[in-house]
Amino acid sequence: MILIIDDDIAIQTSLSLLFRKEGFAVRVADGPFDTVEVLAEETPELILLDMNFSVDTSGDDGLRLLRRIRELVPNMPVILITGWGSIDLAVEGMKAGAKDFITKPWQNDHLVQSVRTALNLAQTIPASLNRRKLDQQFRFDNIVGEDPNLLDILTTVGRVAPTNAPVLITGESGTGKELIAEAVHQNSRRQRQPFVKVNLGGISSTLFESELFGHVRGAFTDAKTDRVGRFELANKGSIFLDEIGDLDPGSQVKLLRVLQDRTFEPLGSSKSRTVDVRIICATNRNLEEMVSKGQFREDLFYRINLISVRLPALRERPGDIPLLVTYFVNNLKTIYGRPDLRVSPLALKWLKNLPLPGNIRQLKNGVERTVLLSSGDELQADDFERNLTQQASATALHRSAGDAAFQPSFPAVGSMTLEEMEYQMIQRAMTFHQNRVAKVARALGITRFALYRRLEKFGISYTNEE
Template identity: 75%
Template sequence: MILVIDDDTAIQTSLSLLFRKAGYRVRVADGPFETNEVLDQETPALIVLDMNFSIDTSGDDGLRLLRRIRERLPAVPVILLTGWGTIELAVEGMKAGASDFITKPWQNDYLLQAAETAIKLAGTDTRSVSRRQLDEQFQFDNIVGNDPKLLDVLTTVGRIAPTDAPVLITGESGTGKELIAEAIHQNSRRKRQPFVKVNLGGISETLFESELFGHVRGAFTDAKADRVGRFELANKGSIFLDEIGDLAPASQVKLLRVLQDRTFEPLGSSKPKAVDVRVICATNRDLEAMVAQGTFREDLFYRINLITIPLPALRQRANDIPTLVRFFLDNLKVLYNRPDLRVSDEALSWLKALPLPGNVRQLKNLVERTALLVPGNELTVADFERYVPPSVPTAAVRLPQVGSLTLDQMEQQMIQQAMAFHQNRVSKVARSLGITRFALYRRLDKFGIAYSADE
């Protein structure tokens, strides 16, 4: 049963017809008193709550009722209905425990998707399962490992993939955020539709609209033909927005508008286009801290992270390193026609203890580079030691004491060290730090570090 709380009979009727046509049983209430009567009789699977259901339009009455509902039924999802004028209020509602918010006028298909997603997520089984059980149910072909932390991630992916919930994947560079995004898409109902990847760190602010929303001929000087944007290419499928933490404030506003309205206007056009797309975002930055600092919009943060999947660093699942190394070698045997390629047990133990700040990406690079440059078929500790970059110590990394440096100061020092080691070659510095050149340029400008363009 879905409970609709709104004092407007027209909205009650409209939502009732919409949900009943989709096969749900619906009850309505026009305020706290009727809500309590319904909740005394049965527990709904979902509550749709308007933020203003009385003559007072401040939204405070909706927040008060939401808090009472959360205290009484903490497991029942609540979707808020709000107008653009009360987005800040909707964010307060998300903080108070709402699972989603929808702006008016709503799109029927999107509201039904949100309702279905909220109900499914609220009723999922979170029991842990083995890797074999996961592989029997889902397609995780390119994700290697059996560590419990990784299995928790894959279990979450399996639970949320069939829904249309927006997902935020967090973790250090090189932990496999793109692979997880692909797994979400491949195990979803949209798997036969496009999966479009966008590296936001590599798109300048001036090109943002054209790249994501497209443009029409004549929109700007070099626009000699119409261009389809990434959102339109991803229609009916999924779009993966990587490095969303690097998005400029002005671009954040434009992205929020599309995620909120599910419509966009190509640059130079006044004709809106509707889009049906699942949004998966990723970042290696602390977005909550950025929200607190005012560098990332709070309303956008709550829009993209209905589900957050934090990925463990490789050092947090070091027991998976031998499995990963063997997986990489199996691929190299075929790729380079070296069927006898293998790695010694001593080398596997040594690799498990090696600090790898670049995570899985760095391990893969090290294994492939060593295999290519060593003439023998068995890779040993000495072989790997020869090709470990000097910037990666073979002993344990000593971090500064908590409070002695801020994250910005640590980031600045690491970039300065990398620039000195690679003789200011920006491309090599970016690769060694696991970020794009464009993301590195922004950080160099931010910290006032001098650089010259690559040859």
């Protein structure tokens, strides 16, 4: 049974009709008194609570009632209904333990989805599964690892993937956030629909709207044709908003609106469009800290992190390093046609103790470099040491960048790939210009956004500057 708490008869009726049609039993309560009475008689599966249910529109009554409900039935999922004007209230409510909030006027589909998601998530959390069980039940084919922390994460992903709950994935650069985002989509009912990735760190605030919501012809000088935005492309599927911590305040508000109402208007158009998308976000920043410093909207934070998973750094799961290396080498065997390629047991042991600040991406790139530059079939610790210890090469680069006597010379043909050279040049320019992205881009003769894309690709850390 779903309990609807609202003193507006029109809302009571429309919500009751909606949920009865969806097959739920429904009861309604006008306010605190009725609510306590209903709760004494039976236990609902979920409560829908209008925060502005009384004439007093401050919402204090709503918050007080929410707290009372939490005392009476602590684990009961509660979804709040608020007006746009009182979204702060919803945030207060989330802090007080509500599971989700919906703004008026709501989209019926979205509200029903939110209720079903909260009900699914309210079921008892199963214990973490072992790797074999996980592989039997879900599709995690390209995610290697057996660390207990990772298995917890995969269990959570398997459990929440079929719901529509937004998922926030955090973790240092290169820890596999994108891979986990793909796994959420692959294990959901939306798996045959689009998975659209957007790197918010690489989109300027001026392009944000047109990129995400699209534009109509003539919306601005260069808009020669209509353009479909990423949200529309992701309709029925999932949208992966990477680097969400990099979003400027103006864009945060625009994003909140679409996440809230599932509606938006393309630039230059006054016609609203509605989309049905699953939201998956990732960041390597500490969003809670950003919220407390006023750099990230609290309402947006609560909107995106119904479920959050934090990926461990590779140094927190060194036991997985040999598994990862073996997996990468096995893939490269096929790619480079070297069927006898393998890694010596000593090298695997040595690799386990390597500091890898760039995490799995650094390990993967380093293994590929090692495979390319070593001719033997059995890769030794020495081979990896030469190609994988970026720390050492970064220091060497730093030295050479500031050294007037340094004579630039090209590496011998065959000793380095073009991509490797590009990587080294970017690293060197970043060191030389002390990570000032605008200067580095100028020195390399590319645009800032082209540089951001490459920094992302190579997992080189940088600070955003406008």
